[in-house]
Amino acid sequence: MQHCWEDWRALWHARALLWVMTRRELSSRYAGSAAGVMWAYLQPMLLVGAYFLVFDVVFSMRMGDNAPTTRLGTYLVVGSLPWLVFCESLSRGASSLVEAGSLLQKNALPPVLFVARSVLAGWVVFVPLMVLLTLGYLPLSGFGWALLAVPLLLLLQGVLALLLAYLLAILAAAVRDTLQVLGFFLSVGIYLSPVLFPMSLFPPAWRWLLFANPMTALVLSYQSVLLQGAWPELSLWAVTLGWLLLLAWLLDGLVKRSRDELVDWL
Amino acid sequence: MSQAVLQVQGLGKCYRLYDSPRSRLLTLLGWSNRSLPHWALQDVSFALQAGQCLGVIGDNGAGKSTLLKLLAGTLRPSHGQLHRVGRVTAILELGAGFHPDFTGRENLMFGGSFIGLPQGEILRLSDEIIAFSELGEAIDRPVKTYSSGMAVRLAFALVTAVQPELLIIDEALSVGDQHFQKKCVQRIETFRQQGCTILFCSHSLYHVRQLCDRVLWLDHGRVRGLGDTESVLAGYGTHVRLQDLTQASHDPAIQPTQSAIPDNPNIQAWVADGRRAGLLDVHVSGLASDTGSDSDLMLTGSDLVIQVRAVSVSDETPSVGVMLEQFHGVGVTSVATHADGAHLTVLACQDGWTSWQVTLSFPDFPLHSGQYSLSFYLFDAKGLVVYDEWKDFIQFRWVSPSLTPGLVRLPHLWS
Numbered sequence: 001m002q003h004c005w006e007d008w009r010a011l012w013h014a015r016a017l018l019w020v021m022t023r024r025e026l027s028s029r030y031a032g033s034a035a036g037v038m039w040a041y042l043q044p045m046l047l048v049g050a051y052f053l054v055f056d057v058v059f060s061m062r063m064g065d066n067a068p069t070t071r072l073g074t075y076l077v078v079g080s081l082p083w084l085v086f087c088e089s090l091s092r093g094a095s096s097l098v099e100a101g102s103l104l105q106k107n108a109l110p111p112v113l114f115v116a117r118s119v120l121a122g123w124v125v126f127v128p129l130m131v132l133l134t135l136g137y138l139p140l141s142g143f144g145w146a147l148l149a150v151p152l153l154l155l156l157q158g159v160l161a162l163l164l165a166y167l168l169a170i171l172a173a174a175v176r177d178t179l180q181v182l183g184f185f186l187s188v189g190i191y192l193s194p195v196l197f198p199m200s201l202f203p204p205a206w207r208w209l210l211f212a213n214p215m216t217a218l219v220l221s222y223q224s225v226l227l228q229g230a231w232p233e234l235s236l237w238a239v240t241l242g243w244l245l246l247l248a249w250l251l252d253g254l255v256k257r258s259r260d261e262l263v264d265w266l
Numbered sequence: 267m268s269q270a271v272l273q274v275q276g277l278g279k280c281y282r283l284y285d286s287p288r289s290r291l292l293t294l295l296g297w298s299n300r301s302l303p304h305w306a307l308q309d310v311s312f313a314l315q316a317g318q319c320l321g322v323i324g325d326n327g328a329g330k331s332t333l334l335k336l337l338a339g340t341l342r343p344s345h346g347q348l349h350r351v352g353r354v355t356a357i358l359e360l361g362a363g364f365h366p367d368f369t370g371r372e373n374l375m376f377g378g379s380f381i382g383l384p385q386g387e388i389l390r391l392s393d394e395i396i397a398f399s400e401l402g403e404a405i406d407r408p409v410k411t412y413s414s415g416m417a418v419r420l421a422f423a424l425v426t427a428v429q430p431e432l433l434i435i436d437e438a439l440s441v442g443d444q445h446f447q448k449k450c451v452q453r454i455e456t457f458r459q460q461g462c463t464i465l466f467c468s469h470s471l472y473h474v475r476q477l478c479d480r481v482l483w484l485d486h487g488r489v490r491g492l493g494d495t496e497s498v499l500a501g502y503g504t505h506v507r508l509q510d511l512t513q514a515s516h517d518p519a520i521q522p523t524q525s526a527i528p529d530n531p532n533i534q535a536w537v538a539d540g541r542r543a544g545l546l547d548v549h550v551s552g553l554a555s556d557t558g559s560d561s562d563l564m565l566t567g568s569d570l571v572i573q574v575r576a577v578s579v580s581d582e583t584p585s586v587g588v589m590l591e592q593f594h595g596v597g598v599t600s601v602a603t604h605a606d607g608a609h610l611t612v613l614a615c616q617d618g619w620t621s622w623q624v625t626l627s628f629p630d631f632p633l634h635s636g637q638y639s640l641s642f643y644l645f646d647a648k649g650l651v652v653y654d655e656w657k658d659f660i661q662f663r664w665v666s667p668s669l670t671p672g673l674v675r676l677p678h679l680w681s
Contacts, residue, residue, distance in 0.1 A: 020379045024365075031367040106358050107380050108339030174294045175287040257294055260342045264281055265290070 003255040004248055007166075010110040017109075021117040022124060029121075040125045044081060048133075051076050066200035068227040069140065078137070078226050079195035079219045081129060086161055086215050087186045089122040093165025094182055097173050101266030111262055115166045123158045130154060134226060141229035149225050149232055156240050157218050163247040164214065170254045173265040189213050194220055214243040271351050271432050271463040272314040272337065278345035279307040279332050306332040307487045310346070314463050316431070321478035321495065322467040323502055325509075329487040330467045334358065334436050337465060352431025355381065357422065366410035370401055370420055373409055377424050391427045398449070399423035419446055429457055434465045471499055475671055496635045497665045504593060504637040504663060543578035543653040545644050546621060553662055563662040570628040575613070576644050576654070577621045584653060586610065586624050587643035592636060593661055598674065601626065604649040632675045635666040 011018060030039045055061045055073030062070055069075050093115050097104070100114040134141075134150050141147065172178040190196060192213045199207060199220065210216045217239035221232035258265075282301035284290040289300040307329040314320055322330050335341040336348065338356035363380055364373045374395060378388035388395075396405050399419040409417060426433075435454070458464055458477070468474055474481060474495065481498035483491035485505075491498040552567035578584045587602035603610060603624060610622035639661045644654035668675065 016384070017379050020376065020385070024376050028365055028367065031365075103363050103380075105335070105340055106356075107363065108354075108356070109380065171291070171294070174290045177287070253296060254294060257296060260344055261282060263341060 001248060001252050003259065004252045007110065007112040007255065011112055011116055014110065014113055018113060018116055018120065021113065022120045025117050025121040026124070041129065044084060044125070044129055047084070048077050048081065051080070063198065064201070067198040068223050074140070075198070075223070075227065076196065077133070078223050079193070080190075081133060082126070082157060082219060082222055083190060083193065083195045083215060085122050085126040086157065087189075089119045089161040090165050090168060091179075091182065091186060092118040092122065093161065094168035094172050095179055096165070097169040097262070098176065098179075098266060101263075104263050104266060111169075112166060115169045116162060119158065119162045119165050122161070123154075126157075127154055137226040141226050144229050146225045146229050146231045149221065153218060153221050153225070153232075156244070157215075160214055160218070160240070160244060160247070163244065163251055167247060167251045167254060170251075170258050170262065173262055174258070189215070192216075194223070211239055214240075214247075217243070269316055269351070270313045270349075271316050272465070273349040274313070274337070274346070275311050275348075276346035277307060277310040277333070277336060277343050277348060278305065279329075279336055279341060280305050280344040305487050307336070307484075308345075310482075310484075310489055312482060312489075312492055314432075314465065316463055317458075317461045318480060319458055319464040319466060319478045321474035321481040322465065322484065323469075323471065323474060323481060323499070324484035324490075327486075328484040330484055331436065332487075333484065334434055334465070334467055337432075338434050350432060353382070353428070354432045354434065355425050355428075355430035356434040356436075357425055358434070358436050364409045364417060364421070367408055369408055370405040370412070371396075374405075374420070374424055377421070378427075381425060383428065387428075395420075395423045395427050398427075398453075400446070415446070422446075422450055426453055426457075429460060429462055432463045432465065433457060434467075436467045471503070475499060475669075496669055500635040500637065500663055500665055541653065542582055543576060543584045543644055543646075545642055545654045545656055546575040546577050548575075548640075548642055548656070548659060549573040550640070550660055550662070553660075563660070565631065565662050565664045568630055568667075570631045572626045572640070573623065574626070574642060575621060575623045576610070577619050578644075578653070580615060580618050580620045583647045584610065584622060585645040585647055585649050586626075587645055587649070588626055589641040589643070590628075591639045591641070591658075592673070593639045596673075598633065598638070602643070602645065602649055604645065604647060631664065631666075633664060633666065634668065634670075634672050634674065635664060636673075637661060637663050 026037050026040055030036050033039060035042065052073045055076060056071045057073075061072040063072055063075060067075065096114040096118040097111055100111075103109070104111055104114070130150065134147065168178055168182055172182075192210055193216050194202075194210065199210070202210065217236045221236045221240075224230050224232045224236070281304045282293075283304050284293065284301050289298070292298045293301055310329075310333060312320070322333060324330050332341065334356070335358070336343050337350070338354065338358060339350075340356075340358070363377050365376070368376070371392070374392055375385060375388055379385065383391075396402075399405075399416075399422070401416060401420060404412065404416060405420075409420075412420075433454070454464065454477070464477070466474065466477055478495050480493065481491070481495050481502075482489060483498050483502050490505075491501050549572070550565075551571045551573070552565055552569070553563040554566050555563050572588060574586050574588070576584055576586060585602060585604035587600060589600040590598045592598060608624065610624045613621040613623050615621075639658045642654075642656040642659055643652060645652055666675075
């Protein structure tokens with residue numbers, strides 16, 4: 001883990017720059033628009049609003065038995081918001097190194113900075129939205145100890161996205177095809193998760209397959225806290241931690257082999 | 267008293283060349299290693315003391331840019347040690363980090379944090395930076411409306427806003443209009459006077475000569491020469507002309523005449539040829555070679571003394587001519603005994619042939635550093651008939667004690 005640790009230290013050392021870069025990343029996405037950075041928050045909020053409106057107000061769709069909640073819109077929102085941010089972090093993070101190529105070749109900056117910037121920009125939008133969502137779901141979850149799991153889950157999701165995005169960004173630097181493959185997996189991944197359908201709808205023999213999606217355990221945890229007010233099961237924490245360790249181990253190998261020539265590939 | 271600002275020990279950079287992205291992926295995953303190593307830089311060592319200015323020269327692809335990127339920290343060395351002290355500013359490619367949709371001022375804030383200036387510091391410096399860049403009102407317009415010259419001006423003003431301990435410049439002086447270029451050179455010169463260490467890479471030997479105390483000559487990724495400016499530049503100049511010569515020799519039209527440099531003449535053969543006179547040998551005193559080969563002779567003394575011997579049929583008094591040229595270049599001067607009214611001395615008479623000798627001196631050799639070539643001619647007494655011609659017989663290098671640029675030191679007076 002020595003190489004990951006070095007990168008982590010580089011990030012910490014450049015944290016002031018990282019923050020400047022993150023803010024600039026956000027404002028550059030919406031440069032030229034009247035609402036500016038507000039769009040980063042407006043878009044997911046509009047989506048959440050649309051889910052409620054369509055599924056809970058207009059169609060009043062109800063979920064089946066064994067589901068964590070009864071109304072479909074309410075259920076969808078809890079999983080899709082984290083999933084949305086996760087997808088955005090990965091796709092932006094994975095292409096961040098390739099896009100920053102000319103900057104990296106001219107400035108003495110650690111490459112990980114650009115990945116972290118992309119992930120952090122998504123996370124900075126995500127955290128306030130999740131806080132709002134948590135407040136909005138208080139009637140469902142109740143005001144209990146389980147709410148303390150939310151900040152932990154947010155942190156875990158941030159680290160997960162950073163590790164995976166960095167891994168993909170290095171792969172994308174080596175072979176650009178990575179970005180195409182990633183696009184496919186991100187659009188299919190939502191069906192391989194309990195975002196749209198509750199776990200109970202999947203055939204028991206195939207449920208393990210869902211955990212091939214690193215977000216599955218986190219989505220289940222969010223649902224558990226926000227919909228039922230229950231502290232996420234220990235096994236969910238274990239799966240997420242397992243993913244983190246696996247990714248960190250893989251990443252360490254990639255960083256070790258690519259460190260000296262990463263910038264040459266961009 | 268002076269301390270090393272930059273210390274480089276055995277620095278090397280190896281690019282691995284992959285035949286396809288697929289083999290790059292396989293190597294990255296550690297499943298195979300199908301790459302060809304390409305050493306862009308190998309075993310480079312030097313140290314720069316505070317206040318020194320080092321010029322880096324070399325042909326295209328010699329590894330100059332790689333070295334500069336390694337020193338600036340954008341590339342990681344494959345080998346060797348690199349030790350830098352204090353703030354390092356690299357002017358590698360100006361304006362690369364600007365975002366076209368943001369104004370010049372916003373880009374200033376952001377670009378400043380890239381080169382390690384905290385926001386407060388840039389706010390403090392921004393008036394000075396904008397004044398130097400001469401952008402005026404345009405500073406609050408988006409950078410995409412700028413001309414390339416304006417963006418470069420802003421970038422230069424930004425990166426040089428704070429005096430670094432080590433300044434790395436890659437051909438940056440050739441940007442902007444002449445007025446701004448002059449300002450850039452002046453600012454760099456000011457840095458230098460204030461003790462900033464500079465590493466300067468350029469194809470402009472003139473600028474290198476003007477700015478640098480020492481020069482590093484890279485050739486195919488290795489150090490070919492490192493030392494004071496004039497001696498390294500002289501060697502590099504020769505190298506460039508030699509290259510031109512090799513290229514020219516591929517062109518059949520300008521092939522050098524092989525008969526120009528004959529072996530010691532055989533008098534019997536001359537008789538058969540019906541020749542009346544010929545050069546016997548030439549000796550230039552004070553020529554020494556580092557490697558022992560004749561290809562890199564160097565004039566060590568301050569005088570150029572040439573001794574020429576010739577033979578002629580006894581009833582003829584020949585005349586000797588010597589031409590001094592820049593190597594494969596411009597003729598500098600030619601002198602001849604008949605023109606100067608000088609006479610050859612008789613060494614011996616034998617079998618109807620007479621051998622002659624004459625010595626030519628250029629005291630206090632009045633040329634600037636460079637590679638020179640000597641040609642020898644043997645004429646009849648009046649200088650009308652050419653009996654013998656040894657074209658470009660001796661080439662030598664000369665390092666002038668004077669550091670000012672030029673070709674020849676003319677007699678001059680200041681008043």
